[in-house]
Amino acid sequence: MKTVGVILAGGRSSRMGTDKALVEIHGVSLLDRAIGRLSPQVDALAINSNVSIADRPLPILPDATAAFDGPLAGVLASLKWATSLGANHLATVAVDTPFFPLDLVRRLAEIETSGIALARSGGRSHPVFALWPVVVLDPLEAFLEKAETRRVMTFLKSYGYESVDFLEKPFDPFFNINTPQDLMAAVEMETSLS
Incomplete structure (x- = not known):
């Protein structure tokens, strides 16, 4: 089975006030952390972004x-890639989840x-932390063409999914960073691991 990976970094980062992919924890950007964590798990890696991300040798x-x-x-x-x-x-x-498993x-x-x-922790689903069969491409494209909502869970429920539970020790591995306060909390979490 060939599995490729993509880091989703296409959001607007409006609550952060700057591109979340480039903010740092202890001198390492969230994007580079995600690359380091996902790259060993997949056969090829790319970044989904709507802005230019320089100096990364990835599609x-x-x-x-x-x-x-x-x-x-x-x-x-x-999925097309x-x-x-x-x-x-x-x-x-x-990209904004620095401790994913x-x-x-x-x-x-x-x-x-x-x-x-898809991943779940503490009874909560994390729908973008998922493994998608490539055959979902056509149904997803049709969904986006006609759906009244663009919610990930709405599509997952219509297509079918199973969840995998991950432990929340020492903290939720799917903690995500949306604000400067979240970034400060993530820095404290990282410090507690060392």
Whole structure:
């Protein structure tokens, strides 16, 4: 099974006030942290972004739709890229989640489902931390063309998914950074690990 990965960094970062992908924890950008965590888990890696990200030797995939349709537009572009590489599955992660599991892809791949496998912690789903079969490309494209909502969970419920639970020790591995206060909390979390 060939699995490729994409870091979803196409958001507007409006609550942060600057591009979240480039903010740093102890001198390492969130983008470089995500690259370091996901790269060993997949056969090839790309970044979904709607802005130029210099100095990264990875493909940059802009959203597949003209309007800002949220994460699903990035997933659609990523599925098209994955299909072009002959991959069976696409693993996606969000750039603003600096502690996502180092065994994320393996754990998601272990469950038997013909649908999408997604991460869950503390009873809460994390729909962009998912393993997508590439056959979902056409149904997702059709969904984005006619749907009244662009919510990831709405699509997942219509297509079918299974969840994989991850422990929240020493803290939730899917803690995400949206604000400067969240960034300060993440720095404290990182410090507590060393």
